[in-house]
Amino acid sequence: QTVVTQEPALSVSPGGTVTLTCGLTSGSVSTTYHPSWYQQTPGQPPRMLIFSTNSRSSGVPDRFSGSIFGNKAALTITGAQADDESDYYCVIYLGGGVWVFGGGTKLTVL
Amino acid sequence: QVRLVESGGGLVKPGGSLRLSCAASGFTFSDYYMSWIRQAPGKGLEYISYISKGGTTINYAESLRGRFTISRANAQNSLFLDIHTLRPEDTAVYYCARLRQGNYFDSWGQGTLVTVSS
Numbered sequence: 029q030t031v032v033t034q035e036p037a038l039s040v041s042p043g044g045t046v047t048l049t050c051g052l053t054s055g056s057v058s059t060t061y062h063p064s065w066y067q068q069t070p071g072q073p074p075r076m077l078i079f080s081t082n083s084r085s086s087g088v089p090d091r092f093s094g095s096i097f098g099n100k101a102a103l104t105i106t107g108a109q110a111d112d113e114s115d116y117y118c119v120i121y122l123g124g125g126v127w128v129f130g131g132g133t134k135l136t137v138l
Numbered sequence: 139q140v141r142l143v144e145s146g147g148g149l150v151k152p153g154g155s156l157r158l159s160c161a162a163s164g165f166t167f168s169d170y171y172m173s174w175i176r177q178a179p180g181k182g183l184e185y186i187s188y189i190s191k192g193g194t195t196i197n198y199a200e201s202l203r204g205r206f207t208i209s210r211a212n213a214q215n216s217l218f219l220d221i222h223t224l225r226p227e228d229t230a231v232y233y234c235a236r237l238r239q240g241n242y243f244d245s246w247g248q249g250t251l252v253t254v255s256s
Contacts (some may be wrong), residue, residue: 029200064242066183073233073249074183079242117183121241125197127185129175 030054032120034130038138040108041085047131049100050118063101065094067114068132074117077078078103105135113137140164140245141232147250155223156252160217160247162232163244168192168212171237176230177249184230186219188237225252 031053031086040046050063057063059081066074076085081101091107101120105112118130160172173188187198187208187227196208203229207220231251235243 062241073246076242076244080240085244125188126199129183129185133183
Protein backbone atom coordinates (compact mmCIF):
# COMPACT_ATOMS: atom_id res chain seq x y z
CA GLN A 29 0.00 0.00 0.00
CA THR A 30 1.33 3.39 -1.00
CA VAL A 31 2.04 5.75 1.90
CA VAL A 32 2.52 9.47 1.43
CA THR A 33 4.97 10.97 3.90
CA GLN A 34 5.05 14.46 5.39
CA GLU A 35 6.97 15.99 8.26
CA PRO A 36 4.70 15.68 11.33
CA ALA A 37 5.64 19.12 12.59
CA LEU A 38 7.73 22.11 11.56
CA SER A 39 8.26 25.59 12.90
CA VAL A 40 9.19 28.87 11.27
CA SER A 41 9.88 32.35 12.56
CA PRO A 42 7.65 35.19 11.42
CA GLY A 43 9.05 36.47 8.15
CA GLY A 44 11.06 33.32 7.64
CA THR A 45 10.95 30.66 4.95
CA VAL A 46 9.93 27.05 5.44
CA THR A 47 9.60 24.11 3.06
CA LEU A 48 7.17 21.28 3.68
CA THR A 49 7.72 18.09 1.72
CA CYS A 50 5.54 15.27 0.43
CA GLY A 51 7.14 11.96 -0.47
CA LEU A 52 6.34 8.35 -1.18
CA THR A 53 7.54 5.37 0.85
CA SER A 54 8.37 3.71 -2.45
CA GLY A 55 9.35 5.78 -5.43
CA SER A 56 9.58 9.45 -6.26
CA VAL A 57 6.91 12.09 -6.53
CA SER A 58 6.78 13.67 -9.97
CA THR A 59 4.40 16.01 -11.74
CA THR A 60 2.54 13.01 -13.14
CA TYR A 61 1.19 12.42 -9.65
CA HIS A 62 -0.48 15.87 -9.73
CA PRO A 63 0.49 16.78 -6.16
CA SER A 64 -1.76 19.33 -4.49
CA TRP A 65 -1.59 21.08 -1.12
CA TYR A 66 -4.29 22.05 1.39
CA GLN A 67 -4.30 24.24 4.47
CA GLN A 68 -6.55 23.47 7.42
CA THR A 69 -7.14 25.42 10.61
CA PRO A 70 -8.95 23.88 13.60
CA GLY A 71 -12.66 23.40 13.07
CA GLN A 72 -12.51 24.39 9.41
CA PRO A 73 -12.56 22.36 6.20
CA PRO A 74 -9.37 22.18 4.16
CA ARG A 75 -8.63 25.02 1.76
CA MET A 76 -6.81 24.27 -1.47
CA LEU A 77 -3.56 26.18 -1.89
CA ILE A 78 -1.62 24.56 -4.72
CA PHE A 79 -2.70 22.19 -7.49
CA SER A 80 -0.87 20.35 -10.26
CA THR A 81 2.47 20.69 -8.43
CA ASN A 82 2.89 24.45 -8.66
CA SER A 83 -0.32 26.25 -9.66
CA ARG A 84 -1.65 28.57 -7.00
CA SER A 85 -5.38 28.58 -6.31
CA SER A 86 -7.25 31.85 -6.78
CA GLY A 87 -6.79 34.16 -3.81
CA VAL A 88 -3.82 32.32 -2.35
CA PRO A 89 -0.98 34.72 -1.49
CA ASP A 90 2.12 34.40 -3.62
CA ARG A 91 4.22 33.63 -0.56
CA PHE A 92 2.94 30.05 -1.07
CA SER A 93 4.64 28.15 -3.86
CA GLY A 94 4.78 24.54 -4.96
CA SER A 95 7.55 22.57 -6.63
CA ILE A 96 9.27 19.24 -6.99
CA PHE A 97 12.31 19.15 -4.68
CA GLY A 98 14.46 16.13 -5.27
CA ASN A 99 12.15 13.15 -5.22
CA LYS A 100 9.37 14.90 -3.32
CA ALA A 101 6.72 17.53 -3.83
CA ALA A 102 7.33 20.66 -1.82
CA LEU A 103 5.33 23.57 -0.47
CA THR A 104 7.41 26.62 0.37
CA ILE A 105 6.16 29.53 2.43
CA THR A 106 8.30 32.63 1.99
CA GLY A 107 7.80 35.40 4.52
CA ALA A 108 5.69 33.37 6.92
CA GLN A 109 2.93 35.14 8.79
CA ALA A 110 1.22 34.31 12.06
CA ASP A 111 -1.96 33.19 10.33
CA ASP A 112 0.00 30.62 8.32
CA GLU A 113 0.03 28.53 11.49
CA SER A 114 -2.09 25.59 10.34
CA ASP A 115 -2.07 21.95 9.35
CA TYR A 116 -0.94 21.34 5.79
CA TYR A 117 -1.81 18.26 3.77
CA CYS A 118 -0.53 17.08 0.44
CA VAL A 119 -2.37 14.62 -1.75
CA ILE A 120 -1.01 12.45 -4.51
CA TYR A 121 -3.02 11.06 -7.40
CA LEU A 122 -2.01 7.44 -8.00
CA GLY A 123 -4.19 7.01 -11.07
CA GLY A 124 -7.26 4.88 -11.59
CA GLY A 125 -9.37 7.17 -9.47
CA VAL A 126 -7.31 6.79 -6.32
CA TRP A 127 -5.86 9.63 -4.25
CA VAL A 128 -3.74 9.31 -1.13
CA PHE A 129 -3.33 12.05 1.46
CA GLY A 130 -0.20 12.55 3.47
CA GLY A 131 -0.45 12.51 7.23
CA GLY A 132 -0.19 16.28 7.43
CA THR A 133 2.35 18.75 8.78
CA LYS A 134 1.53 20.92 11.77
CA LEU A 135 3.22 24.25 11.14
CA THR A 136 3.98 26.54 14.05
CA VAL A 137 4.92 30.17 13.49
CA LEU A 138 6.94 31.43 16.44
CA GLN B 139 -20.10 31.17 -5.27
CA VAL B 140 -19.54 27.44 -4.89
CA ARG B 141 -21.35 26.03 -1.89
CA LEU B 142 -21.36 22.46 -0.63
CA VAL B 143 -23.47 21.54 2.39
CA GLU B 144 -23.26 18.08 3.91
CA SER B 145 -25.97 16.56 6.08
CA GLY B 146 -27.04 13.22 7.49
CA GLY B 147 -24.40 12.73 10.14
CA GLY B 148 -25.13 11.80 13.72
CA LEU B 149 -24.76 9.11 16.36
CA VAL B 150 -25.11 5.58 15.03
CA LYS B 151 -24.67 2.21 16.72
CA PRO B 152 -22.01 -0.18 15.43
CA GLY B 153 -23.40 -2.29 12.63
CA GLY B 154 -25.84 0.40 11.57
CA SER B 155 -26.14 2.24 8.26
CA LEU B 156 -26.24 5.87 7.28
CA ARG B 157 -26.80 8.00 4.18
CA LEU B 158 -24.87 11.22 3.93
CA SER B 159 -25.97 13.93 1.52
CA CYS B 160 -24.21 16.90 -0.01
CA ALA B 161 -26.24 19.74 -1.51
CA ALA B 162 -24.38 21.70 -4.15
CA SER B 163 -25.06 25.22 -5.37
CA GLY B 164 -23.30 28.06 -7.16
CA PHE B 165 -22.05 25.93 -10.05
CA THR B 166 -23.37 23.50 -12.66
CA PHE B 167 -23.25 20.33 -10.58
CA SER B 168 -23.57 17.96 -13.52
CA ASP B 169 -20.37 19.36 -15.08
CA TYR B 170 -18.12 18.19 -12.25
CA TYR B 171 -16.72 15.05 -10.74
CA MET B 172 -17.35 14.85 -7.00
CA SER B 173 -15.78 13.07 -4.07
CA TRP B 174 -16.02 12.17 -0.39
CA ILE B 175 -13.16 12.56 2.07
CA ARG B 176 -13.20 11.97 5.81
CA GLN B 177 -11.22 13.02 8.86
CA ALA B 178 -11.25 11.13 12.13
CA PRO B 179 -11.04 13.31 15.27
CA GLY B 180 -7.53 14.68 15.63
CA LYS B 181 -6.33 12.75 12.58
CA GLY B 182 -5.49 13.44 8.96
CA LEU B 183 -7.59 13.42 5.82
CA GLU B 184 -8.59 10.16 4.13
CA TYR B 185 -9.90 9.87 0.56
CA ILE B 186 -13.00 7.70 0.33
CA SER B 187 -14.46 7.79 -3.17
CA TYR B 188 -15.13 9.73 -6.34
CA ILE B 189 -17.89 9.72 -8.94
CA SER B 190 -17.86 11.00 -12.52
CA LYS B 191 -20.18 13.69 -13.88
CA GLY B 192 -22.85 11.28 -15.04
CA GLY B 193 -22.26 8.76 -12.28
CA THR B 194 -21.02 6.05 -14.63
CA THR B 195 -17.47 5.90 -13.26
CA ILE B 196 -16.87 5.33 -9.57
CA ASN B 197 -13.92 4.27 -7.50
CA TYR B 198 -13.11 3.81 -3.82
CA ALA B 199 -10.04 3.77 -1.65
CA GLU B 200 -8.87 0.15 -1.55
CA SER B 201 -9.12 -0.06 2.24
CA LEU B 202 -12.73 1.15 2.25
CA ARG B 203 -14.10 -0.80 -0.68
CA GLY B 204 -17.25 -2.75 0.08
CA ARG B 205 -19.07 -0.82 2.82
CA PHE B 206 -19.29 2.56 1.09
CA THR B 207 -21.47 3.46 -1.89
CA ILE B 208 -21.25 6.81 -3.64
CA SER B 209 -24.02 8.11 -5.88
CA ARG B 210 -25.40 11.37 -7.23
CA ALA B 211 -28.65 12.93 -8.42
CA ASN B 212 -27.79 15.65 -10.89
CA ALA B 213 -31.37 16.84 -11.18
CA GLN B 214 -31.31 17.60 -7.45
CA ASN B 215 -27.70 18.87 -7.38
CA SER B 216 -26.95 16.26 -4.75
CA LEU B 217 -24.19 13.83 -3.88
CA PHE B 218 -24.66 10.88 -1.56
CA LEU B 219 -22.59 8.43 0.45
CA ASP B 220 -24.17 5.30 1.87
CA ILE B 221 -22.19 3.63 4.63
CA HIS B 222 -23.08 0.15 5.83
CA THR B 223 -21.99 -1.96 8.79
CA LEU B 224 -20.61 1.06 10.57
CA ARG B 225 -17.63 0.57 12.88
CA PRO B 226 -16.28 2.80 15.67
CA GLU B 227 -13.30 3.59 13.44
CA ASP B 228 -15.68 5.19 10.92
CA THR B 229 -16.20 8.01 13.42
CA ALA B 230 -15.12 11.09 11.48
CA VAL B 231 -16.13 14.32 9.85
CA TYR B 232 -17.19 13.49 6.31
CA TYR B 233 -16.54 16.12 3.66
CA CYS B 234 -17.81 16.32 0.14
CA ALA B 235 -15.45 18.02 -2.27
CA ARG B 236 -15.55 19.09 -5.88
CA LEU B 237 -12.98 17.31 -7.98
CA ARG B 238 -11.28 19.13 -10.81
CA GLN B 239 -9.79 17.69 -13.97
CA GLY B 240 -6.25 18.28 -12.71
CA ASN B 241 -6.98 15.73 -10.01
CA TYR B 242 -7.40 18.10 -7.11
CA PHE B 243 -10.19 19.00 -4.71
CA ASP B 244 -10.91 22.68 -5.18
CA SER B 245 -14.00 23.26 -3.02
CA TRP B 246 -15.02 21.59 0.23
CA GLY B 247 -18.12 21.58 2.36
CA GLN B 248 -18.07 22.21 6.11
CA GLY B 249 -18.45 18.52 6.79
CA THR B 250 -20.88 16.36 8.75
CA LEU B 251 -19.86 14.44 11.85
CA VAL B 252 -20.58 10.74 12.06
CA THR B 253 -20.13 9.14 15.47
CA VAL B 254 -20.29 5.36 15.75
CA SER B 255 -20.78 4.27 19.32
CA SER B 256 -22.99 2.02 21.38
